[in-house]
Amino acid sequence: VGEALDAGCQPSVVIVPEHAEDDAAVVAVERRLPASVEFLLVRDHVFERLAPSTTPQPMLAIVARPAASLPAAPSVVLVLAGVSDPGNLGTLVRAADAVAADAVVVVGGADPWGPKAVRASAGSVLRVPIVQYGQLDDAVDALREAGVTVVGTDVTGGEPFDQGVLDRPVAIVMGSEPHGLDRDVDLDAWAHIAMPGRTESLNVAMAGTLLLHEASRS
Structure with a gap:
């Protein structure tokens, strides 16, 4: 409260x-x-x-839920397309708040205002604008109209995330936990996190936090 x-x-x-x-x-x-x-x-x-x-x-x-819309000239936006675990979603909103992201766009998946997501966000859902869209294409169109480069994330494809692909203004698109993003989605660029160790992938909340931090300093 x-x-x-x-x-x-x-x-x-x-x-x-x-x-x-x-x-x-x-x-x-x-x-x-x-x-x-x-x-x-x-x-x-x-x-x-x-x-x-x-x-x-x-x-x-x-x-009451705060009214939210995309700012006119955003610098960093996180897009969550089908993130179904409310704990992951809330953690990602908290990470977006930590780097002063301008908005979090939610397309499908878990309810950002559900109790688990709100709790995992530690109050960040009240500080970061949460903008919801029914379709990813509509969100991408709105971001492009705002002058933002829309970058998808993949396990191995695209550019290394720390090599300039996340230069601002940028929107980072994260897909669902089990399937990620469809590579047929029309985005401006793709990025991945290189992992020289033995693990094959990162939890979506871990990956999103790394990407947000990189975007905030680019």
Whole structure:
């Protein structure tokens, strides 16, 4: 809830379990809430049923999703096309936040606003614009109109990721965990992460974090 307030998102309802009523962190957040926010103190067993995880924070909130669109002149954008694991998706949004990416584009796959993705993002879903498209082609067209080079990722094909292919402005497109991206997709370039060791591939969240870091410094 504190992350939401820091991001300028005002909750409409805040829910706290009885055992945490006097918790210092809860009290600190409560003091920041506008008078218009409905504050509900509920029994612990009720809170446990409402919470989306077995070890929740001692405060829940209902917050409207921030409206988001592609910025006019983005520098770094991450595109997630069919990333189905919400933990991976949330981790990638967090990585995008860490490098000050301008937006994360989501096409299919996991819901970026689902509880697992939100939790994995550690609040970054509230700070990074999340723009959703129904089709990858539509997202690519919008990025090109914004003047961005759209670079797909592959296990072995394309240019080494650290040899200039991610020079800004750039959008990095990550495919689904089991299948990656279809090489028939019309993109501007392709990049791969060379792995001289014995592993054949990286988890999509690991790979995306490396690529984002490279793009942020290019």
